[in-house]
Amino acid sequence: MWRIFRPDAVAVLKDERARKSLARYFAVMGGKLPARFLVCKRVRVRVDLSASDEELWRAHERGLEEFRKLLSRIDAGKAKLEDLKKPETSLLDLKVELAKRILKSCHFCERRCGVDRTAGEVGFCGVGERSRIASEFMHHGEESVLVPSYTIFFNGCTFQCQFCQNWDISQYPDSGVEVSPQTLAKLIEGAKRDGARNVNFVGGNPDPNLHTILEALNECEASLSSVWNSNMFYSLEAAKLLFCTQDIYLSDFKWYDNNCALRYSKVPKYLEVVSRNHRLAFADAELIIRHLVMPGHISCCTKPILKWIVDNLGPMVRVNIMNQYRPRYKAEKYEEINRRITREEYESALRIASEVELRNLEP
Ligand code: SF4
Numbered sequence: 001m002w003r004i005f006r007p008d009a010v011a012v013l014k015d016e017r018a019r020k021s022l023a024r025y026f027a028v029m030g031g032k033l034p035a036r037f038l039v040c041k042r043v044r045v046r047v048d049l050s051a052s053d054e055e056l057w058r059a060h061e062r063g064l065e066e067f068r069k070l071l072s073r074i075d076a077g078k079a080k081l082e083d084l085k086k087p088e089t090s091l092l093d094l095k096v097e098l099a100k101r102i103l104k105s106c107h108f109c110e111r112r113c114g115v116d117r118t119a120g121e122v123g124f125c126g127v128g129e130r131s132r133i134a135s136e137f138m139h140h141g142e143e144s145v146l147v148p149s150y151t152i153f154f155n156g157c158t159f160q161c162q163f164c165q166n167w168d169i170s171q172y173p174d175s176g177v178e179v180s181p182q183t184l185a186k187l188i189e190g191a192k193r194d195g196a197r198n199v200n201f202v203g204g205n206p207d208p209n210l211h212t213i214l215e216a217l218n219e220c221e222a223s224l225s226s227v228w229n230s231n232m233f234y235s236l237e238a239a240k241l242l243f244c245t246q247d248i249y250l251s252d253f254k255w256y257d258n259n260c261a262l263r264y265s266k267v268p269k270y271l272e273v274v275s276r277n278h279r280l281a282f283a284d285a286e287l288i289i290r291h292l293v294m295p296g297h298i299s300c301c302t303k304p305i306l307k308w309i310v311d312n313l314g315p316m317v318r319v320n321i322m323n324q325y326r327p328r329y330k331a332e333k334y335e336e337i338n339r340r341i342t343r344e345e346y347e348s349a350l351r352i353a354s355e356v357e358l359r360n361l362e363p
Helices: 007-014 016-021 023-029 036-040 053-075 091-103 181-193 207-219 236-242 258-265 270-284 298-313 343-355
Strands: 132-139 149-154 198-202 225-230 248-252 286-292 318-322
Touching: 007 016, 016 023, 016 318, 023 225, 023 286, 036 053, 036 091, 036 207, 053 091, 091 207, 091 236, 149 181, 181 207, 198 248, 207 236, 236 270, 248 270, 258 270, 270 286, 270 298, 286 298, 298 318, 298 343, 318 343
Parallel strands: 149 198, 198 225, 225 248, 248 286, 286 318
Antiparallel strands: 132 149
16 A cells, blocks of 8 residues: 555665665665674673673774674575574674673763663653653655665653654653563554564654663564664764664754854754764764754754765765754744744755755755
């Protein structure tokens, strides 16, 4: 049925630029290569999981190197996942342990609240120890290459975007239903059977739920590409835990001027963190960047972001320039963004993309 509603999701299979920039994702979708988190589960780490944080992080560094070697062998056809035994302690086991430790003094994002979420404390995002989801379903409104996308909406967010479309999810971390990693794993396996192209972790924001998601992937046996659909404000430690587990980072790059980010998303040092995480994500896996064009923010944000992408990640990164901004939530308090974007603004964003020579735009 989705093929009728989203013919572009079929056409994209022949889109050479999409195929080139997301080559491994296409191979996983076609059953030719395994999802990266499954490879992560085959990488052996030699460490006692009760060791000190420092020792665990050192073992993690070594595990990342082993992962990269194994992945190149698998991708080159020199090793097969099914021939590899599960080790006593895997890189993914180690990541789950490190994530649980971070939860005790939470720094999953660069707000670094330092609260002990295992003791009932909550930080800026309001997310507790146990994750809650607002919904999960086969999403047909995502980028063409992702549809149908099995999407899980986690409650809570590390931002407070004053115009948030999903404010009832992002700003109400206590709503929704509690979900265990085991339940999530079963849901993901069911989605694979139902024809999903990927599992898409979003919210709110997935970052405060990293511990739950890593544990769910560790329980999951389905080879389904994992998509990290984030505001990209996660901490360096969270970035390292994400390494080797995700197939696609589906990023949001909205602001270039930190004053805009602070005023409208209530987030400090936006550009430093988000640009760093884009570089790390691009070095680790495949990337689709979303840029939501905001009313009145072409010269301060859209233009320098599109230029930054070309200068730092190259012209062939897949970019979705989005025109669907709607003033929701508290947008009416900010007269300057209390409107939709104009046709001229969107055309101007597309013109800038062409001028800076971005060559792989989502149609
Ligand atoms: S994930 Fe939540 S509690 Fe943890 S540092 Fe970020 S805002 Fe604070």
